[in-house]
Amino acid sequence: MTKINHTPDEMMTIAAARELKDGQICFVGIGLPSAAANLARLSHAPEIVLIYESGTLDTKPDILPLSIGDPELSESALTNESVPEMFRFWLQGGHINLGFLGGAQIDRFANINSTVIGNYSEPKVRLPGAGGAPEIATHCGEIFVIIRQSKRSFVEKVDFITSFGHGEGKNHRKRLGIDTKGPTKIITDLCIMEPEPDSFELIVTSIHSGVSREEISQSTGWEIRFANNINTTKAPSNIELGALRALQNRSLEATFLSKN
């Protein structure tokens, strides 16, 4: 085996990008999802359609935006729509195949917390809150979650359900009248998890190259199970790494070294 020349974050972003298919209509959030989605667009999925909550429809940024409505998104978009239209026509109207979510906590049924650590009325840590997430989680055809894995982020039960995943498992989504798939893949810096058929509990389906089962178990706040037919996520190729690093470098440069 060659020696590892990528960071866990790079593995996570590249693993997420690989899951994206050309032509998909994606609702993208800032940070890791945005990096993965744009990496996919700049490599194997040139016709992927990226939509950001700010109303930028089919946008093709050359650098990663810092905020959800950076000039780069606006200027490279097919058009800019109002935020009510974005939520009503495009999201609620059912046009989005895939939504990307992140969060501070995720639980064994892929419910996500991005609101508060501790008690809502007396927070230990107050997080930014829901934003578009609750409705992204139910209106998109399916959801990918990108999140760094640790015992603090992968918890038995989230402190607060900001976005509904599979609730308490089984047919919980159906029971609530939600007819979209919800989280189908959780991509972390260690592995890929998917909800197990029927139970909808998250199980590991692919372990990133160089990561051990023990590492994963020790970074999960519940007794994580592994699929029978488990895959190994291929390490990033030099081409993938090169593309991601180039994207991130020119983004950093544009964001922080520009004279504005």
Add this chain to the structure above:
Amino acid sequence: MTKINHTPDEMMTIAAARELKDGQICFVGIGLPSAAANLARLSHAPEIVLIYESGTLDTKPDILPLSIGDPELSESALTNESVPEMFRFWLQGGHINLGFLGGAQIDRFANINSTVIGNYSEPKVRLPGAGGAPEIATHCGEIFVIIRQSKRSFVEKVDFITSFGHGEGKNHRKRLGIDTKGPTKIITDLCIMEPEPDSFELIVTSIHSGVSREEISQSTGWEIRFANNINTTKAPSNIELGALRALQNRSLEATFLSKN
């Protein structure tokens, strides 16, 4: 007295134009209302704001449009909005001071019919129908009606209430929870009528120059009453007539003699 050198329609249009005040926000329909509103704009009310249902906001046509969405309206508008926005933001949102309505029939309480003569399910004459009228009638601050006067058009009771005026009179609007004034002036080719305070029955408040009370009574399908302090509508001045005729001539020319 000088000899009459204007038609009853001209008198009606000019009388209506005079009632419009500079700076008003008017929702305008095609035909007589459009002629009156644009005459006002081109003479004493240059800052009047004209809005047509097609979404043309603050439009300044140089000729009278044939339809509610002629190129002349669109091109001279401040901007063009979608029809849902027009109805939701501008009309229902309460931004319009004055709405203009016409119709085939009007009754003693200023209810208007533009739907059907005879029975709805077996019509004697099927008219175009409601269009924007029902909501214009309740959402605009007040309503002016322009309509040619005859026993057929001024009826005791309309065959069909397309747009609500004062219902059965008295506080009927209030009882229905409508907080706008409804029809405040009915401008015909013979006179101006207004709802009598309290009863809200239409009474004649101004008789057009050269018209007799008998003419008005004989052209009304109920026993029309006259206000105590009745005015005489001044005959059109040469300036008014000149402006109206010029407007109409250039409209006819543009509409029917253009090579398109």
Add this chain to the structure above:
Amino acid sequence: MAKITDLKEAISESVIDGQTIALEGFTHLIPFAAGHEIIRQGKLDLTLIRMTPDIIYDQMIGMGCAKKLIFGWAGNPGVGSLHRFRDALENGWPKPLEIEEHSHAAMANAFDAGASGLPLAIFQGYKGVDLEKLNDKIKYITCPFSEQKLVAIPSIRPDVTIIHAQKSDQKGNVLIEGITGVQKEAVLAATCSIVTVEEIVEDLEATANSIIIPSWALNFVAEVPHGAYPSYAYGYYGRDNKFYTNWDKISRDREKFKSWVDINILKK
């Protein structure tokens, strides 16, 4: 992604007898060419939806394509009646026509709700009017905060929506300019959509907030120059008001109408 094709194929692959169809365009960009193609293909038993039926639906009704009309204002704008519509309604010629009648505010809200994936639209309207008593699609909800009563109507969800627009790019992204009516809403509310365009261009030359319907929200795009005539296309050609006025004469008489259609639609 929209399939870029010709009008004939777009119609024959989309429109099926008995469907609910909306041809939208509020006085502007009315998809006349598409309506004519539906007539040529002899589609039947359609439920036609349109805020303002206009001449195009007069022609389709007169040729017997429609079994029902859902509308707000059925006239020849600025001219008078739609005689074919009236003949169908008053005399059942060439066949009886069922109607479902709304106000424009109701229809605009219902299209908007359809585009928004909602089963109903709510608005303030229909107060004191007779339509409210005749149309059983008009119901009410009570606002749980203000206790206000608001009108509820079902959203409009056509099987097929057809509109005309100025231009599309090679991918099928469509740009609309000028008076846009409820076209975008009608497209997004539909199961299947067709857009005819004046031209397919390399570059839409759009501004930051241009009204663009993305290709992936459409099914068919067909280049049909002059496809809105005698209505108009802002930036391309004006409205033929003379034709609208002449239609009154043509359409008053059944035979005159049929021979006009024969020459101007069927034999084209």
Add this chain to the structure above:
Amino acid sequence: MAKITDLKEAISESVIDGQTIALEGFTHLIPFAAGHEIIRQGKLDLTLIRMTPDIIYDQMIGMGCAKKLIFGWAGNPGVGSLHRFRDALENGWPKPLEIEEHSHAAMANAFDAGASGLPLAIFQGYKGVDLEKLNDKIKYITCPFSEQKLVAIPSIRPDVTIIHAQKSDQKGNVLIEGITGVQKEAVLAATCSIVTVEEIVEDLEATANSIIIPSWALNFVAEVPHGAYPSYAYGYYGRDNKFYTNWDKISRDREKFKSWVDINILKK
């Protein structure tokens, strides 16, 4: 008709202690200058509404202008927390802050309903989430046609809405370009509205479908070049992402924050 005036007068004639105020602008065209003027004028007890509070509300909260925040996502976009917001919430500094929390979809719909003169907005959302249990403004209606249960929330109706835009003409008609967020809806939903603009021009050079708020729907227009900085104004200047990143350090510390405000807002 809008009164064209300076920012100081626009704020002092509009904003009253205790009111409900929305400063809108979704990542773009955030009315920073107007927020700073509110801080300078020492307004108190405000209920602040904003989909994404951003740095401007962090500053206003840190200076004690707010008693309540109605919001959807309170962060420094792409950077992290709003430390002044968190300090108010977690430690009551400089005073306790009440919050009312929604999803973005809820707020967008509620602004839209406010602009539309409706007492409530309906949408599909909040399914299975905890916010639904905590916020008593979230209720339900049942669609009388489909029997579907839909979320109902009260429309947003600010006493004053303030936005920033690119330009206004001499009459006060305002043109907005680029990402427009819920600005138009927020203005139309408000009792009183202020627009600061980059410049007042002779001719807006608008296209047929430009997003223009007419003068007669506004109360005050004030020319404030660079009025959205460190946010941006499409066509004028870019976003100062460096400032957003630096804000994290400035705002973490109460004293550092106060001295920054002193130099950069109060003494300006």
